[in-house]
Amino acid sequence: MSSPSWTVSRLLLAALAVLWVLPSQAAQQVRVGAAHFPPYTVRPESGADTGLLPQLVEALNQLQTDYQFVLVPTSIPRRFGDFKQGRVDMAIFENPDWGWKDIPHTTVDMGLEDAEIFVAQRKPDRQQSYFADLAGKRLALFSGYHYEFANFNADPKFLAQNFNATLTYSHDSNLLMVLRDRADIALVTRSYLSDYLLRNEKVADELLVSQRIDQVYHHYALLSPAAPISGPAFSKLLQGLRDNGQMLKIFEPYKISLVPVPKS
Template sequence: MRKAITNLIIILLIFANTGWCAETVKVGLIIFPPFIEQERGRDKYTGIAVELIGLMNSFQGRYRFVTVTTSAPRKQRDFENGLYDMMMFDDINWGWKGYPVEASQVILRGDGEVYVALAKEERGEDYFSDFRNKKMIGHIGYHYKFAGFNSDPGYLKKTFSMQLTYDHGSSVRMILRERGDIAVMTRAYLFRYMSEHPETESKLLISKKNGPGI
């Protein structure tokens, strides 16, 4: 069953859940722009993950994939409670160590995440090499490589003076308003934001380094 699903769908993470013997497969969705997004003021999700689920349902009839809303802080708890069976655009290092899960090979690769700061004349790539005396900005519940994948808000605040937001747009605006020094977000989201707000491109310094969780 697991092998069939692995070969069937383009995903980043597949969970080993006995509930998969059923026809319906519940797919957990976490906001991860631009791959998974929620329309403002509506309980409706959009993005490539939703499109993939539609495609998976359209080209076969053996499994029916349905979406289940969860969040980064509670995704493990919801999984343990059986609320969903699998997840897209996740990583085994993002809080899944010790859980009965299996990860597929990475089939769909993105640009990963990048560091973002306010552009200033004296700043360059080396600005992102040392976080001491800098205020970081991240997304609540996310696991960052530079933090040892520890998503605990208390740890992040104490160690990295990190402020946590619920969306990447807020992180960009905080950088522009100098309410933080370095933000972390997906490269794909940042480039879309700059295309929608071209006046911000020259104001932002973007790290050359990029990858899952940086």
């Protein structure tokens, strides 16, 4: 028979063990939609996703233990349905103007800005004025993207009929079309072009990059009404990543600007 003091000691140890594991058990899972959107999310045919979104999710999970952020595969066209049907709790690197106006959500300003720019093949007589008028030019676009020059209409038929556009799911393919004279202009994000030129230094002199910007991407996180994390709570986590330098470390190499977040 064990003594009363030994029994009490065992009960205390058991209670401490329970308290020790409670934080990990209490972590609420937050499902983040991961659509192929280079360089934010790169979804290879096999293997794990790479890009800025996986880096951000890892940093969020390392910052705290209240929430466990996990990536859920989706696609650019399918992400709206996945959000509405509750398959994902959050869409990151979004903008409410990109087809979200009729879908209930909470908007969180991420304080990040990228830009969409025009790229053409460099030729002796070709100057910046080449980008001023898109009429009559063959465009290479990323399928599903919302472009300002097209009034954010992402319908493939509309873009093909009105802007002589070829749509693909690869910025690399679009830039190759320009280099091989199969398209006159490709539109790519500044962040992607920065990464592309690091990987393809030899073609840098063959490309003419526009000073004209189609649009500035001001990034937001969109939270479902049923998401386990609130807008203010997620804003606080993002501020924590700013304070510890992780936001700058993740985004600065891709020329994505950290800008002040307006106080609510």
